[in-house]
Amino acid sequence: MIEDVLKEEGVPLELIYLCQAESAFQPRALSRAKARGMWQFISSRGKEYGLRQTWWIDERSDPEKSTRAAARHLKDLYQEFGDWYLAMAAYNAGPVRIHRAMDKTGDNSFWKLADKRALPKETTNYVPNILALTIIGKNPEKYGFHVEPEPALETERVPVDKATDLRIIAEAINLPLDDLRDLNGHVLRWTTPPDDSDFELILPKGYAEKFNQQIASLPASKRVLFRSHVVRMGDTLGGIARKYGTTGDELAQANNLGAKRVLRAGQSLIIPMSGISPIVKVASGAKSTSPVKTVTYVVRRGDTLAGIATRFHTSADKLKTLNHLSSTHLTVGKKLLVTQTAQTASRKVVHQVRQGETLDRIATTYKTSVDAILSWNETNDLSVIHPGDRITIFVGDNN
Structure with missing residues (x-):
């Protein structure tokens, strides 16, 4: 597929080895700088070349579409610099940085720029790495590699x-x-x-x-049966997000609400389910000897240690101790261990989902909360439920 696209776009077939250097041909590759896909597009560059990125999809991880975008980007870089080595260097470091190096030294050769250390170290090594992969890839036996290509997947x-x-x-x-x-x-x-x-x-x-x-x-x-919420008069995006243990940003992205994020009474919202271990709401009559369970929470933008502690009915100091934190500073994406208390005066029920049921309806039936159901079924993906699915529920003795 890659070779076919490179041929169609009129760029050298050897650029396939640039893809190997970037990601080892892994469509889901994700770098520390958030570059994604086989060709490691950053978000802005991907959008520039028509790769859509929404809450649902990210076309930087679409092998064919990202390959076509990469070929066109490389072709544009070649037209800009008139040299494939400089085009590859610009793919790695960005065209602005290459122009600055050329202006600073007065040279327009990648090798001269590298000799004068005008390029970042990573970029200086980047082009030779691709050339080495190309040499070995064209004649692997000569270098001690025995390769049996798998049939192309159509x-x-x-x-x-x-x-x-x-x-x-x-x-x-x-x-x-x-x-x-x-x-x-x-x-x-x-x-x-x-x-x-x-x-x-x-x-x-x-x-x-x-x-x-x-x-x-x-x-x-x-x-599909989505977990959904029907907007009522007076509902706010933040309030709905707090109810379901998600964020206003994720709700807006999942429902294409746009910049103004206007809600209408009667509107049905899709509720995102990933990235958080929901809260177990303990009944007011629960015994103080309830067992404690440790779960993982992924830090989101805007989170504070105190806010997370409040959400999980604990303290910031306990979270710091449990996670060996030296300060209250948090980074987005960091995983925190948090403790939850489960109800003891309860019995286990396995509910089989019926046609038309939602998690809200099931929670109402068993006099519990959606958050509690989610916490009891953490190993299952309940972002959608289907007739016949089996859901574990703990009900109180008075249910």
């Missing part, structure tokens, strides 16, 4: 304009779920994006017909 794409659970698709077309997810690294959630006429799902060649037979005509009610 794929085809099908449009999916309605939110559809990947598990439903995999089961319907008799394709292992892991295979489907591996092919679709650009899909960030368990479901395809809703109301997206431009979205395409990648399938092994020969599966499109089965998909069209089994999925294309499937009504929305049978494609």
Whole structure:
């Protein structure tokens, strides 16, 4: 696929080794600088070349689309610098930095810029690394490598304009779920994006017909059962986010609310479920001898140690001790251990989901909360539920 795209875009086939240097051909590769995909696009550069990035998908991890974007970017860099070595250096360091090095030294040769140490060390090594990979890749036996290429995986794409659970698709077309997810690294959630006429799902060649037979005509009610919230008069985005243990930003992104984030009474919101271990709400009559459970919380933008402590009914000092923190400073993405107290005066019930049920309705039935249900089922992905799913619930003796 990569060679085909490079040919179509009119760039040297040897640039495939730039991809190897960037990510070892891993579509889900993510760098410390948040560059993503086989070609390691940063967010702004990806958008510049048409790679969409939403709460649902990130096309920087779409192998074919990102390869085409990389080829066009490299072609633009070649037209800008007139030299493939400088184009590759600019791909790594950015064109502005290469121009500055050229202006500073008066040289327009990568090798001279490298000799004069006008380039970052990483960039100075970057181009030779790609050349070394190219030399070895063209004649691996000469350098002691025995390579037996696997047959190329042929794929085809099908449009999916309605939110559809990947598990439903995999089961319907008799394709292992892991295979489907591996092919679709650009899909960030368990479901395809809703109301997206431009979205395409990648399938092994020969599966499109089965998909069209089994999925294309499937009504929305049978494609996925989202955890949702119907907006009531007086609801705010922040209030809804706090209720479900998520953030206003994630709610806005998941529901395409735009910059103004206006809510309407009766509007149905999709509730994001990833990134947080929800709170267990302990009943007022719960015994003080309740067992304590340790879970993981992922720090989000705007979090404070005191805020997290309040959310989990603990103290900032206890969180600092548990996580060996020397200060209250937090970084986004850091994982914190937090303790939760579970109810003891309760019995375990396994609820089998029925058609049309939501987590809100199930929680109401058992006189508990959605957050509690989520905490009892942490090993399961309850971002969507389906008829027949089994959910563990602990109910009080008076239920």
